Amino acid sequence: SPALDAQNLSKRYGGVNGIQAAKDVSLTVEAGETVALLGPSGCGKSTVLRIIAGLEVPDSGAVQVGGRDVTALPPEARHIGLVFQDYALFPHLSVLDNVAYGPRVRGLPRPTAAAQAREALALVNLAELGSRRVTELSGGQAQRVALARALATASPLLLLDEPLSNLDERLRAELRGELRALFARVGAGVLLVTHDQREALALAGRVAVMRAGQIVQQGAARDVFRHP
Ligand code: ADP
Numbered sequence: 001s002p003a004l005d006a007q008n009l010s011k012r013y014g015g016v017n018g019i020q021a022a023k024d025v026s027l028t029v030e031a032g033e034t035v036a037l038l039g040p041s042g043c044g045k046s047t048v049l050r051i052i053a054g055l056e057v058p059d060s061g062a063v064q065v066g067g068r069d070v071t072a073l074p075p076e077a078r079h080i081g082l083v084f085q086d087y088a089l090f091p092h093l094s095v096l097d098n099v100a101y102g103p104r105v106r107g108l109p110r111p112t113a114a115a116q117a118r119e120a121l122a123l124v125n126l127a128e129l130g131s132r133r134v135t136e137l138s139g140g141q142a143q144r145v146a147l148a149r150a151l152a153t154a155s156p157l158l159l160l161d162e163p164l165s166n167l168d169e170r171l172r173a174e175l176r177g178e179l180r181a182l183f184a185r186v187g188a189g190v191l192l193v194t195h196d197q198r199e200a201l202a203l204a205g206r207v208a209v210m211r212a213g214q215i216v217q218q219g220a221a222r223d224v225f226r227h228p
């Protein structure tokens with residue numbers, strides 16, 4: 001079964017005269033595949049991502065993760081790794097404890113959670129920094145910690161909302177390359193939200209283009225950008 005199978009997601013904000021933020025959005029992401037949800041600001045990308053994550057209740061539609069129907073489950077029971085734009089880390093916790101937080105919340109004993117966190121930190125090349133406070137990190141390091149935290153959920157699905165948008169161009173280019181290699185290593189399904197065509201092309205094998213709440217085009221990244 002695919003890492004993600006989202007079927008006919010619809011969401012309207014503000015009643016009948018409100019905004020149709022998502023309309024009949026269907027998306028699948030296979031294990032090991034990276035899909036970019038691409039479109040201009042306000043087209044509904046974050047709404048779709050939040051519905052999949054369980055942070056927003058859709059008016060209609062269903063979400064399956066790894067073959068399991070999670071439509072009615074709260075976010076923490078969906079086992080989805082999340083990286084949002086403003087990667088809020090816990091400033092009072094060490095890097096390791098930030099990454100171990102998810103496994104701890106799931107009820108794993110401290111040593112097991114710490115071991116999972118160390119593994120995730122190694123994946124993002126931060127194995128040495130576990131005991132640092134997150135306030136001592138550079139922007140790029142902090143973003144990698146956020147990624148490690150998402151990876152430590154050990155889920156079949158990773159959701160990233162504009163993961164590089166808060167970084168300067170140099171860091172963005174550096175992390176773009178790292179992310180691609182990382183996605184290949186972890187083998188999870190990745191759904192990436194971005195308004196940046198270059199980012200979509202660099203990171204995703206498949207692209208779904210969104211306009212005004214609907215997916216208007218979907219296909220291999222190279223084909224989508226050849227015939228815009
Ligand atoms: P994107 O992620 O592509 O920028 P969003 O999903 O954030 O788009 O927003 C889609 C539309 O829904 C926009 O018009 C936005 O203003 C509106 N919207 C998003 N969240 C809310 C909300 N909580 N209440 C009302 N309108 C919202």
Ligand code: ADP
Pocket residue numbers: 042046085161
């Ligand atoms: P993004 O840039 O990821 O689309 P936004 O900055 O648009 O996110 O939205 C940030 C938060 O504000 C979200 O929780 C969203 O639900 C809420 N929001 C966005 N647009 C509106 C709106 N028109 N009315 C009320 N809340 C909104």
